[in-house]
Amino acid sequence: MTVIAASEVHGLASISDKDLKTALSQWLDNPPRRIDRLILQCLLAAAPLKAKVRSHCGLYLASAHPARATMGALLEAVCVQHKQPKPFEFVNSVSNAAGFYIAQQLGIDGPNLFIGAGQQVWPQLQALANLDLRDGLIEQALLLVCDERGDFSVQAVLLEGAITGAYANSFSELSAGTEVQRIKL
């Protein structure tokens, strides 16, 4: 297994979605519209790796929480105001929308999984990706983990080839020896 590239985005809680969109437009020519904060954050970590991603790639994404603002808007609309939810907010909440937009923007056509990020998130993502790498379904695997508890961070690693030996327990362990592209907002 080779780590091709890695990136890490750190942002303050006070960074607005508009600031995230502005930052993203520096990496993508046509960023998608009507996307929520989780999608923006994940795209911002994946976009710097675009030049090195091939189409036969799988995407393995994890987040600790759903997009809180989207969930809040949906819950307020439906349970307090007794209104129908906005369609794009609803669709972003029930689907793996962040994974979809990353795959669309980076031209990825392989498996696309989304898991809840717990304590073992990095070994779990590697284990899932390794099934597809080892079976030759994909040539590369893009792993992303998003965490927003106050300030936020998203870490991304692009791998090539099946993983042999023990799985890394953290982003820093997995990306050791690789130049990490860092974005601070």
Next chain:
Amino acid sequence: MTPVYLQRSALDCALGASLEEAASNLLAGQQPQGDVFKLHEVQEPRRYLNATGPAGSLDERLDRCLAAVLGPQPQALDDCLLIVASTSLDISELEALTRTQQGFAPGDSTSLDLLASQLCQRWGFAAAFTLNTACTSAANGLLYGARLINSDQYARALVLSFETPSAIAMQGFGALMLTSPSGQYRPFHPERDGLLLGEAYAAVLLGREAGDAPLARLLGGFSACDTSSLTTTREDGSHIHWVMRQALKSAGCSAEQIDLVKLHGTATSANDEAESNGMRLLYGEQMPALSLLKPWLGHTLGACGLSESLLLLKALQLGPLPGVSYASEALLPFSAELQRLAADSLLLANFFGFGGNNASLILQGCAQGDSA
């Protein structure tokens, strides 16, 4: 892929509080009526198919589902992975909280890993994670759970999948104009007008050995993302066709060997058109027997990969499958008559979802009484 057994399973759904009851009701043609709710603002009625098992908190329902699979005195689970496959997770509880407080604060948000980690601790699983790929969640849970067993990472895997009666889901699919105003759930009918949502709690224990009451063997499958649209797949069926072919390849079998195709069949205009086209690309006009489960369960969203697979496999063990009353008008060649198929039939099962998620599984049923 090396086959993995569906050793023990459980289902609580609109057709029955147990898998056996649900399968018996399917074979008897007892379609659930469900309850009526109103879409906000427009005040139009829609049907929802509630599960029939005893009421209780989400924890109680999930524990009951696990107990039904693992038995009254389960052996230690320290060799078993738990995969929680769901789109709703604890949303119904958050909805209740929001109604009580008349608002929702960011701090009220729970982690996506919460239920999986709580169940892992309570039951003593080796590890657990939550998997959410929209309506392919449970199908991916089955596929990746089986492959993790084959990779020797775990001896067993338990896939727990559920969808609760979430107001956001009911109102959200209504806002997208995907729910059926007529209340008739008719996938592939030329005048189909949308879906009915359904509640379900389903679980299956996967392992390399057959166990004492296996339902089926998972022979292969494939899952990939169609990036053409967030809410629909390519209408020409090309992505669905590719996914089905890859699934067949992984199982080492041909389309011609398949005895029965379990269609995704949401009864939405675009999905059924795309699936019809995908099926024609794979089979031309000569198709194997076809099966629809959503009219019996409702669309159980992230749980459909498990609720529909388990129901179909159990029904195959018990008797002939019901025909489709509108077969002569449908877009695909369904049978209006009872379909008599062997319990060990070879199945191709399709599951498609928002977010471009398309998945197909290849399963072979086990006759009742088959064991290790």
